[in-house]
Amino acid sequence: MIESSKRKKFVISVGGSLIVPNNEINFRFLTKLNTFIRNHLVTYPTHQFFLVVGGGASAREYRDTGRDVIGHDLTMDDLDWLGIHATRLNAHLVQTIFRDISHKEIINDYTIIRKAQESVVVAAGWKPGWSTDYCATLLCEDYHVPTIINLSNIPQVYDKDPNVFKDAKPIDRLTWKEFRALVGDDWVPGMHAPFDPVAAKKAEELKIRVVVMSEDFKNIERYFNEEKFLGTIIE
Numbered sequence: 001m002i003e004s005s006k007r008k009k010f011v012i013s014v015g016g017s018l019i020v021p022n023n024e025i026n027f028r029f030l031t032k033l034n035t036f037i038r039n040h041l042v043t044y045p046t047h048q049f050f051l052v053v054g055g056g057a058s059a060r061e062y063r064d065t066g067r068d069v070i071g072h073d074l075t076m077d078d079l080d081w082l083g084i085h086a087t088r089l090n091a092h093l094v095q096t097i098f099r100d101i102s103h104k105e106i107i108n109d110y111t112i113i114r115k116a117q118e119s120v121v122v123a124a125g126w127k128p129g130w131s132t133d134y135c136a137t138l139l140c141e142d143y144h145v146p147t148i149i150n151l152s153n154i155p156q157v158y159d160k161d162p163n164v165f166k167d168a169k170p171i172d173r174l175t176w177k178e179f180r181a182l183v184g185d186d187w188v189p190g191m192h193a194p195f196d197p198v199a200a201k202k203a204e205e206l207k208i209r210v211v212v213m214s215e216d217f218k219n220i221e222r223y224f225n226e227e228k229f230l231g232t233i234i235e
Helices: 027-043 056-070 077-098 132-143 176-183 195-207 217-224
Strands: 009-016 047-052 120-123 147-151 209-213 232-234
Touching: 009 132, 027 047, 027 077, 027 217, 047 077, 047 132, 056 077, 077 120, 120 132, 132 147, 132 195, 147 217, 176 195, 209 217
Parallel strands: 009 047, 009 147, 047 120, 147 209
Antiparallel strands: 209 232
16 A cells, blocks of 8 residues: 555545435436546556545535424534435445545544545534534645645635626636625635535635635646646635
């Protein structure tokens, strides 16, 4: 097994909206993710992938059901924990896909620094107060990775919510100051920010670069080949 210190590392924040987009597991995306990672490792066997898995529609389904039963909104703490458990369930699914080449434990406690040596390391949510974007940022800090590849259901960051405003404009490059002006400073469970505000603050402190892209694997391949790609760079 190749030592972690000799590997080139990639942290990929896999949005839960890609794994469970409409309360149904996205078999097609997971198949493509599996093929992409394994093919890449054949060409570059010294590379190492950290896959930080989000919660997706499952968390919102639990949230909405709980609210409907009790007749009012759940506490912020309960909302966060439902989301965290959803990330862990999704992460376990991803772990089963890569079991033969992955670290045996899913990372979900970021106070423990493990120097995993396997080609794939799967991670999930930790505790209330932020999303898995923050967990991805902590992994970058622990493993000295300069960039987070943030995969979501949008191809780029927009100047306003494209689901609400038809005139929303995509942005190719942003400073952290500009990005944080767009998303604010506060984390709300289930929010649809391209990158969690708490994680954004931490990433700015650590001088981590974030690349926001969609699940188009041909486009992702272009990024890995250092070719022109569609996405937003935040740094």
